Amino acid sequence: MSTEPRVLAGRYRVDELIGHGGMAKVYRGQDLTLGRAVAIKILDPELARDTAFRTRFRLEAQSASRMSHPSIVRVYDAGDPSTADSGTDEPPYIVMELISGTLLKDIIARGPVPVDDAVRYVDGILEALDYSHRAGVVHRDIKPGNVMVTDKGQVKVMDFGIARAVSDSSSTVAETTQIIGTAAYFSPEQAKGEPVDARADLYSTGVVLYELLTGRQPFRGESPVAVAYQHVSETPVPPTEVNEDSPGALDPIVLRALAKDPYQRYPDAAHFRSALDSAVSGHAPSRKELGALTSELYGPSPRAAQETARSLRQLSTDTTMARTQSGPPVAWIWAGVALLAVLLASVLFWVWTLSMRPDEVPSTSRQVPDLVNVSSERAQDDLSELDLTAKLILESSSDITEGNVIRTDPEAGTAVREGDSVTVYVSSGKETVVVPMLEGLSLSAAKDALAAAGLELGTVIQRNDNGLAADTVMEASEDAEAEVAPKTVVNLVVASGRVTLTDVTGWTMEAAQAELERIGLTPSPVELTDCPGATPPTVASMSAAPGDVEIGSTVELRYCAAAAG
Incomplete structure (x- = not known):
């Protein structure tokens, strides 16, 4: 007995399942309005029950939909049917470009990848990241399972946005890896639960390049936490020591991309691409040069003890950690000493604070933190740690980066009680207006339409035309339906009537x-x-x-x- 096909938003027909992951299932579908085949990603119902996650998912889907690049799988639409008037309980979905090709992870699974192909695949990933980073979007889950190679050999990066929503909705490495499925491509800052930027994507791309050159990831362990620990603390073996056929000129590129300190990696995807292109035809470094680079990137530094201490606080309670080195590094020992000193100082400071605290301050009092210009995800986490509830409201801003906090109500420093709600105003980016259709209107009507849209009338040029009445708009300097900044000046060409x-x-x-x-x-x-x-x-x-x-x-x-x- 056949059943009626599932249709989302009265427009997208859901057909057969073509893929799935830890957080969503992907179906082949049909856009019934435009008559084109699409891919429809439907969020896992368990994740969809988290209201905060749905909000982040929606914000990130909106960011992804604004990106249009040949190396990025295009997002056409996104929806959250449960918020509609229909009252349905459907989970959120994303409608994407349907790609015919092979996942990079399946290509790697088939066997050794030729060096030229490996470089071409990574160059395609970096090209997509260069575009997305300049658009202010960090992927956060670069891995072979999120990279498609089309039948024509073109690289397509998938899942912009949803990866960020997943990573920030999980409080620990273990919880995150349950959703994403692997910690093999985590940057050290992701493994430690710290805020990340575009350089985390470059680290993950470095892991992908390492795997393409050697056939395996640089760090392996018995559990995701064990792998995450190695990302934080251990030095990767150069690719040529794993696969002697790997070009030696690529060793410095991989080691630089896998630097623990984000500031020691390539500053952006464009520099990574340039270094990769140069290395293909460059000379292989000597053992001494490679050793000096390894010492520079992974040797002891003033930051080493601090980073390892943070790692220990997060990971040492997990009994599933597995190490690949034979003994503890010296930095770990010194980090333990430093950690004990910090703990002792913290206890003394806490005791002193208790003795100085006024009796009239209630134990449930909280102060709203300063969240201006931090990411909305980080703001929610900070408020949650204070047992406060965040209420997100989108608002346009020309000064604050999209996705970051503009202000809070109550404002920073205000005393509130445990469980109180704090309204967080999040930037939706610069405000834009839509250019109305002006061609064919009279000059008077065009002026009214521009004023109503919040645009400015610029120069008016008259042009002879024997088929149009005087003052009929013939051309406009901005295309109809284009999104432009408010008060943009629009120039017109009108018929002279002569x-x-x-x-x-x-x-x-x-x-x-x-x-x-x-x-x-x-x-x-x-x-x-x-x-x-x-x-x-x-x-x-x-x-x-x-x-x-x-x-x-x-x-x-x-x-x-x-x-x-």
């Missing part, structure tokens, strides 16, 4: 009349009797001088009467 009259004196009457009718004028033949006639009759003079005249004007064409026979 045409250019050619001097037809000396023309035959037949040719002269045809020319006037062609340009929208009315010819009026007038026979003269005081001049010698001609055969055929020719124009002796016109009632209007050559030049611009109003459309539809009547012009006398005076000609000499034919001579009497």
Whole structure:
């Protein structure tokens, strides 16, 4: 017995399942409105029950939908049916471009990848990241399972946005990896639960390059937490030591991309691409040069003890950690000493604070933290740690980056009680307005339409046209339906209501009349009797001088009467 196909939002028909992951299932579908095949990603119902996650998912889907690049799988639409008036309990979904190709993880699983192909795949990933990072979107889950190679060999990066929503909705590494499925591509800052930026994507891309060159990831362990620990604390083996066929010139590129400190990695995807292109034809470094680079990137530094201490606080309670080194590094020992000193100082400070605290301050009092210009996800986490509830409201801003906090209500420093709600105003980016359709309107109507849309009228240029009435808009400097900043100046070209009259004196009457009718004028033949006639009759003079005249004007064409026979 057949069942009716599932249709989302009255538009997207859901067909057969074509893929699934830890957080969503992907179906082949059909856009019934535009008549095109699409891919529809439907969020797992368990994740969809989390209101905060739905909000982040919606914000990130909106960011992804604004990106249009050949190396990025296009997001056409996104929806959250449960918030609609229909009252359905459908989970959120994303409608994407349907790609025919092979996942990079399946290509890797088939066996060794030629170096030229490996470099080409990574270059495609970096090209997509260069575009997305300049658009202010961090992927956060770059891995072979999120990269598609089309049948024509083009690289397509998928899942912009949803990965960020997942990673920020989980409070620990273990919880995050349950959703994403692997910690093998985590950056150290992701593994430690710290805020991340575009350089985390470059680290993950470095892991992908390592795997393409060697056939395995740089760090492996018995559990996701064990792998995450190695990302934080251990030095990767250069690819040539795992696969002797890997070009030695690529070792420095991989090691730089896998630096623990984000500031020691490539500053952006463009620099990573440039270094990769140069290394393909460059010379392999000597063992001494490679050792010096390894010491620079992974040797002891003032930050090492701090980073390892943070790692220990997060990971040491997990009994599933597995190490690949034979003994503890020296930095770990010093980090333990530093950690004990910090704990002792913290206890003393806490005791002193208790003794100095006024009796009248209630134990449930909280102070709203300063969240201006931090990400909305981080703001929610900070408020949650204070047992406060965040209420997100989107608001346009030309000063604050999209997705970051503009202000809070109550404002920072205000005393509130445990469980109180704090309204967090989140930037939706610069405000834009839609350019109305102006062509064909009168100049007066066009002025009103621009004012209503919040746009400014610029220069008005008149142009002759024999088919349009005076002041009819012929062209506008901005396309209709384009999204532009408020108060953008729009220049117009309007019909002058006039045409250019050619001097037809000396023309035959037949040719002269045809020319006037062609340009929208009315010819009026007038026979003269005081001049010698001609055969055929020719124009002796016109009632209007050559030049611009109003459309539809009547012009006398005076000609000499034919001579009497």
